Amino acid sequence: MTTEDATTTDLDRSDAPPEPPAPGRESAVRTLSRLWPYVRPVRARWAGAAVTAVIASCLGLVFPLVLKWIVDGPVTDRDPSGVWLGAGVLLALGVAEALLFGLRRWLVARPLAGVEAGMRADLYGHLQRMPVAFHDKWASGQLLSRATTDLMVVRMFLAFPLTFLIVNAVTIVAGLAVLVVQDWGLGLVLLAPAVPLMAVCYRFEHGYAEASRRAQDQVGDLTTVVEESVLGIRIIKGFGRHRSQARAFRELSQTVRGTELTKARLLAGILGIITLLPELALGTALVLGTVQVADGDLSAGTLVAFLSTALALRWPIESIGFLLAMSQEAATATRRFFEVMDESEEDPRVHEQAARAGGRDGARSGLRFEGVEFRYPDAAPDSVPTLARIDLHIRSGETMALVGATGSGKTTLTALVPRLYDVTAGRITLDGRDVTAMPREELRTLVSVAFEEPTLFSASVEANVRMGAPDATPDEVERALGVAQADFVRRLPEGTATEVGEQGLSLSGGQRQRLALARTVVGEPRFLVLDDPLSALDVHTEAAVEAALRRVLADSTALVVAHRPSTVLLADRVALLSDGRITAVGTHQELLRSSAEYRHLMSGDGDHDAHDAAEAGEAARA
Numbered sequence: 001m002t003t004e005d006a007t008t009t010d011l012d013r014s015d016a017p018p019e020p021p022a023p024g025r026e027s028a029v030r031t032l033s034r035l036w037p038y039v040r041p042v043r044a045r046w047a048g049a050a051v052t053a054v055i056a057s058c059l060g061l062v063f064p065l066v067l068k069w070i071v072d073g074p075v076t077d078r079d080p081s082g083v084w085l086g087a088g089v090l091l092a093l094g095v096a097e098a099l100l101f102g103l104r105r106w107l108v109a110r111p112l113a114g115v116e117a118g119m120r121a122d123l124y125g126h127l128q129r130m131p132v133a134f135h136d137k138w139a140s141g142q143l144l145s146r147a148t149t150d151l152m153v154v155r156m157f158l159a160f161p162l163t164f165l166i167v168n169a170v171t172i173v174a175g176l177a178v179l180v181v182q183d184w185g186l187g188l189v190l191l192a193p194a195v196p197l198m199a200v201c202y203r204f205e206h207g208y209a210e211a212s213r214r215a216q217d218q219v220g221d222l223t224t225v226v227e228e229s230v231l232g233i234r235i236i237k238g239f240g241r242h243r244s245q246a247r248a249f250r251e252l253s254q255t256v257r258g259t260e261l262t263k264a265r266l267l268a269g270i271l272g273i274i275t276l277l278p279e280l281a282l283g284t285a286l287v288l289g290t291v292q293v294a295d296g297d298l299s300a301g302t303l304v305a306f307l308s309t310a311l312a313l314r315w316p317i318e319s320i321g322f323l324l325a326m327s328q329e330a331a332t333a334t335r336r337f338f339e340v341m342d343e344s345e346e347d348p349r350v351h352e353q354a355a356r357a358g359g360r361d362g363a364r365s366g367l368r369f370e371g372v373e374f375r376y377p378d379a380a381p382d383s384v385p386t387l388a389r390i391d392l393h394i395r396s397g398e399t400m401a402l403v404g405a406t407g408s409g410k411t412t413l414t415a416l417v418p419r420l421y422d423v424t425a426g427r428i429t430l431d432g433r434d435v436t437a438m439p440r441e442e443l444r445t446l447v448s449v450a451f452e453e454p455t456l457f458s459a460s461v462e463a464n465v466r467m468g469a470p471d472a473t474p475d476e477v478e479r480a481l482g483v484a485q486a487d488f489v490r491r492l493p494e495g496t497a498t499e500v501g502e503q504g505l506s507l508s509g510g511q512r513q514r515l516a517l518a519r520t521v522v523g524e525p526r527f528l529v530l531d532d533p534l535s536a537l538d539v540h541t542e543a544a545v546e547a548a549l550r551r552v553l554a555d556s557t558a559l560v561v562a563h564r565p566s567t568v569l570l571a572d573r574v575a576l577l578s579d580g581r582i583t584a585v586g587t588h589q590e591l592l593r594s595s596a597e598y599r600h601l602m603s604g605d606g607d608h609d610a611h612d613a614a615e616a617g618e619a620a621r622a
């Protein structure tokens, strides 16, 4: 996304993910079960940790039984040594419980950090293999938030709620069994809230899933806005838009706050009910139990044991509300993760049919567009194609300039050669081989591209240039920097080792463009596709780059998008693109003579869009 785009962002949007599936369409359990391939390698340690936690939690249920023994035994018999023994057992139980919980944490911490890292690496690798059309469609903040916050939520779920939902369920069942065994009547009183609680939990899960999805998407939008504002900070300041931008940001954060409050309200509601109903049941059991003890129907020890068992179950029951909430958030995070992972990657296979059909033109026949038609993937099927009926032959070793009004489709046409997008009809061949018949790696070694927007990465000058050819020798890097007239790198603090890019030294537009050009030519590719590569250079530097570039172009087959006559003069021939169609091909002089539209475009009187240029051409003809 360009910086210009960043500032025109409508902050009120609720953009990507494109059409998120409605929550609840797939159950949380089903969604979370998709994590199994990632959890599988650590299943033994995870299960060991869960069993440890179950043992630790159930040890808590032994306390009341020891208490009962102390009250009904040594206390009733006034036996101090028995009381000390009981106290010692309680202390040992407490220490054992603490140690076991510590062991559980130790068992899972490292493997689950590994699961999170593995998922993140998979997501990153997948994003690298996704077609450009996918990145056109998805807001960067949505992808960022999925790779960071969502994966953290998943790790926390595996470490805590998943284990404790199991641990607490086992503890509650065991505890209720202990209660019923001690006094079935009082046990049933405590069991009474179970059914309404289950109904409440079910309803809560549904509402919370919806709110949690909304919140996580809104956080993604917020991330996008922050990222775009940082990238576009110069334009925001330059246009004095920081106040309105801040206001729009505040509104979006208010929306996130509102959704978080909805979640908090839902959680508070269920926590209230989950606490209230068992407390009521416990109060009732306490009254009934006390009456039974007074009537002599129940021993005091049994009542103490009964109540302390019930109290030991308070935490497992009360925690269910937020464990469910965390599980729902993890289900949403997992769903958001797999929404990206489920998108199909670029097909690495070559098209067999195209491979068989290719080769008939023979070697060194250059770059050919044959009946090419292209429509962007999100365009309506019946819309006018962006490019249509493109037949163009750039002979081996020839440089063809591509000229056309703004919006006529020049960038789109250049993007088809390295298969950033695939043609919707027709074919493109390199030395007679259909580009779809080549493995992408081979294609992208054969074709080198320089885009209008010279993006550099946070790395040294040399590493940025080497992206064009990782195996280039230092001499080749020097030569490429020479072609791009990037001698300014010698004056940088650490020469070619100087860090540039987002976190590095700031370079001027022209300097960045020259480094990007060096990156393109370093591998001496057979085919070069340059999208207006000299637009940011002053006339003297442009002339020097052109002189050097001419030597490179002599050995390559090149397609060069050009807006200025000086760039056009690099080319042997020129193709004129009007509204997505090639309307003329010839030398610069021929087109100056024969095409009014071309004359108009080359006259340099301002910027024209495709329509203006065509109209101006018509007018000039008339």
Ligand SMILES: Nc1ncnc2c1ncn2[C@@H]1O[C@H](COP(=O)(O)OP(=O)(O)OP(=O)(O)O)[C@@H](O)[C@H]1O
Residues within 6 Å of the ligand: 136, 376, 386, 404, 405, 406, 407, 408, 409, 410, 411, 412, 413
């Ligand atoms: N990713 C995209 N998705 C949908 N439509 C697009 C996309 N990129 C460009 N377009 C549309 O395709 C048309 C051609 O755009 P393109 O960028 O190829 O023009 P161009 O000739 O290179 O213009 P310029 O000289 O201004 O760079 C435009 O109408 C543009 O709106």
